[in-house]
Amino acid sequence: MKVLLILTGFADEISSKLEEQLEILTSEGISHLELRGVYGKNVLELSDDELSLLKVTLESKGIKVSSIGSPIGKYPVQEPFGPELERVKRALSIAKHLEAPYIRIFSYFIPDNEAPENYRDEVLSRMKQLSERAEQEQITLLLENESGVYGNTDERCLDILQHCSSSNLRLAFDPGNFVMNEIMPMCEAYPLLSSYLEYVHIKDADRQARMFVPAGEGDGEFTSFVKALKERGFSGYLSIEPHLHKAFPDHDGPERFRIAANALKRLLQQEGLAWS
Numbered sequence: 001m002k003v004l005l006i007l008t009g010f011a012d013e014i015s016s017k018l019e020e021q022l023e024i025l026t027s028e029g030i031s032h033l034e035l036r037g038v039y040g041k042n043v044l045e046l047s048d049d050e051l052s053l054l055k056v057t058l059e060s061k062g063i064k065v066s067s068i069g070s071p072i073g074k075y076p077v078q079e080p081f082g083p084e085l086e087r088v089k090r091a092l093s094i095a096k097h098l099e100a101p102y103i104r105i106f107s108y109f110i111p112d113n114e115a116p117e118n119y120r121d122e123v124l125s126r127m128k129q130l131s132e133r134a135e136q137e138q139i140t141l142l143l144e145n146e147s148g149v150y151g152n153t154d155e156r157c158l159d160i161l162q163h164c165s166s167s168n169l170r171l172a173f174d175p176g177n178f179v180m181n182e183i184m185p186m187c188e189a190y191p192l193l194s195s196y197l198e199y200v201h202i203k204d205a206d207r208q209a210r211m212f213v214p215a216g217e218g219d220g221e222f223t224s225f226v227k228a229l230k231e232r233g234f235s236g237y238l239s240i241e242p243h244l245h246k247a248f249p250d251h252d253g254p255e256r257f258r259i260a261a262n263a264l265k266r267l268l269q270q271e272g273l274a275w276s
Contacts, residue, residue, distance in 0.1 A: 005229075005268065005275040007261070008066035009202075009240030012037035014257045018054070022061045024254050028261045031062065031276060034239045035098070036069030043068055044090050051097055058098075065100040066237045067142060067172075067199065072130070073106035073149065077119045081126055088130055092137045102199060102237075104142045104172055105130060107151035107160055116150050123150040124163045131169040142172035142199050145181075145189075152181045154189035161196045171196040175220035176203030176212050176243070186221035190228060200229075202240045202264050212243040214263035226267050238275070240264060 011021035011033040018038050025033060035043050039050055046054070058065065070091045072084060091103050108123050110116045127143075134141045143151060143160060151157040157171060171193055175185035183189050190197075204218035205211065216222040242260035244251070251259070268275055 004235035005273060006032060006066065006237050007240065007264070007275050008032035008034050008237045009257065009261070010034050010036050010069060010242075011257075013242050014253045016040050018057060020254065022057070022063055024257055025063060026061060028258065030240075030261065032064045032066040032237065033058075034067045034069045034104070034237075034241075035065050035100070042071060043094060044070055044087055046094070051094060055098055065095075065098045066239065067102035067104050068095050068098070068100050069104050071106070072103070073108050073126075074146065075108060077108035077110060077122055077126075077150070081129075084126065085129070085133070088133050092133065092139055095139050096137065100139075102140050102142050102172075103134070104144055106144055106146045107149045107156075109148050110150055116156060119150060120159070124160065127160050127169070128164050131164045131166040134168040135166060139168065140198070141169045143169060144172045144201065145174050145177050147177055147180055152177070154178065154183055154192045157189075158192055158196075161193075170198035172199040172201055172239075173197045174201040174203055174241075175222065175225060176201075176205040176218070176241075179205035179207050179219045180210070182207075184219075184221060186224045186228065190225070194228075194232070197234075199236055200238050202238050202260065203243055204263075211246040213247050214242075214244065214260055216263055216267050222267055223270070226271050226273070230271050230273060238264065 007030045014021045014024045178185045178189050204213050204215045204220040206213050207219040240260050242256045244256040
């Protein structure tokens, strides 16, 4: 079964300057970026003029946008939902303008020391409405298993995905985040969620040290994960999200991104997998 892997990444971890982001991506042979921050702003805060300039610049460098790294759903669940609907409307517009097939979203922060189940109905209602908006625009939302939100466990991610039952809501599988939430990515999360997996955030974590590390150097079971992607014939994006500030405090953004990118490439090479 043919595997088509496309490398992308959160280039704002390289630098806040677009030119430096694109320079490092190009030097690493990476043809896409996951657009989260540029010009000192979050992607949803960009003006129409800034988006037009961004699109021209990306096209001139041959870089495409794999996903809009939005902050949708990265808010307390008690906050009003109306502004979120405006944000997803803006995100969908930006995705279409930049020809990005995906928008990354979250499933709302749960108050400290409260049971996530107490907010299940509200979260599921919101996620269903977001997925319906995406269906109308034929853009796919990617649910990330972020810490502190309702869907920070494999079972609650499954709960959201099953409830929404939408081909326009899929999973951005983040092994490092699962480790940070005491869930083993391959032994526990992957068997439960593999049918919804459509995008991968490349982040590993050291469970004991409580910090993110390069792929394959932590407890994220990356060797078996890459093998599983190969066996299923996974075709899609692998998005490098270094988060290596703690692991490499003396390195700058470009250096940390290169470390993360090279760690991923080594894992792919070990399995004889090519990428573009």
